[in-house]
Amino acid sequence: MSTALTVTYLLLSPYLATTGFGAYLGMELGNGGGEFGQALKFVTRHPSVGWDVLGFAACGAVGQLFIFYTLSNFSSLLLVTVTVTRKMLTMMLSVLWFGHRLSGMQWVGVGLVFGGVGAEGVIQRREKAAKERAKRASGKKAL
Template sequence: MNNTLTLFICITGIYTSFITWGYLQEQITIQKFGPNNEQFHAPFIINLVQNLFGFIVGYIYLYWKTSNSTIKVSIFNKNLIKSLVLISLTQSLSSPIGLSSTNHLGYLLYTLSKSCKLIPVMIVQYVLYQKRFPRYKYLVVGIVTIGVVLFTLGLPSKKNSSDINGNLSIGLLYIFISLLLDGLTNSLQDDLFKKNQNLSGAHLMTGLNLVSFILTLGYTTILSNQLKYSIDFISQYPSILKEIVLYAVCGALGQIFIFITLEKFGSLILVTITVTRKMISMLLSVFLFGHDLNLNQWSGLFLVFGGIGLEAYLKLNQKKQSTITTDTKKEK
């Protein structure tokens, strides 16, 4: 009963936090201000605020989680910091590069593509760790890839404010780089957990957000003028600051529910929850922001989520078979 209640709270938390988070992300990305219809183009600043709130909430979560624990793991361990810096580097670059693609193509294609993390994760693990995968995973990757291709082919050839705002090729290149960085991030995280058995999700959340905040602050002050640009933009249009802060709070709270689900119920349940959440977010985006989808795009959309859903279903069956085999051996 307690597990059922905890799962219900986690599902509610993930849905509430990330559906709101997704809505605010699109709102911040596409809304226009003033007589000249200016848009806010500072993805590093959005991530900087997200990292700050993620660290604050993560540290509170870590303190609460470890206060009664006899096992203490410091996120300031030198060896751990090295791994966190590498993961944070790929993670902190992935999101702003991905968001930059929305300057060239529609937010829906960006969201759909970011749902296909399975492909770069498999490629990176195959190349770097020589890891082999069961056949059904290759089937899933094929279905997901066809879905993204169909959705891309369904984009109009002419520029449209809700679909293509710039150069399609550049937008797709940004998405490809972002997905490759996602693949590196997930593979490095898996490797970190294997090497540090006492490391929890709370440690990772706190450490990654701290290091990502420092790195992103460096990007905004040294490598770009986004900090000054953002200060000037927010001074002129202060309403966007409320949306960015609310976006960051939703993301930080959502991470808590994700890590609780991961620790208590495993990745299979988490994947099922997040896939359905993304589907709801995309459908809401279609209706709330007035996106018009043609047959190719609807087909691509359902192929992507159908492929990810198929993977979750096959994993569940595989896990059941493994459990039955284990129980049978114990009975013998």
């Protein structure tokens, strides 16, 4: 659906720019071929960018498959936990890699995120253990 909407916009944008709706959206009249035409001209001038764009699109598609798999087989809460953890670890790696410094409040934010993820794990583990105890207790009563 996203691809269909994006392609439709890119193909119609040169025509939309000349309407009142295009003016309302802030579309420029001067770029004759629209955004799609400009992008094609850029990729034609710099062919290596086209491969980078295709690689980026392929990585995005594979990432969507992992998201779909996680939602199909696990909970959305697990997906959010994995996503937030991945983003925070990426951010921390970037800070270390490029030698940036975090302010005190930024460290508080990092602590809150990882603390929340850890607390969520502890709560889930306790709930799972309580369900198993209840299941065993109901099994003993049946005997």
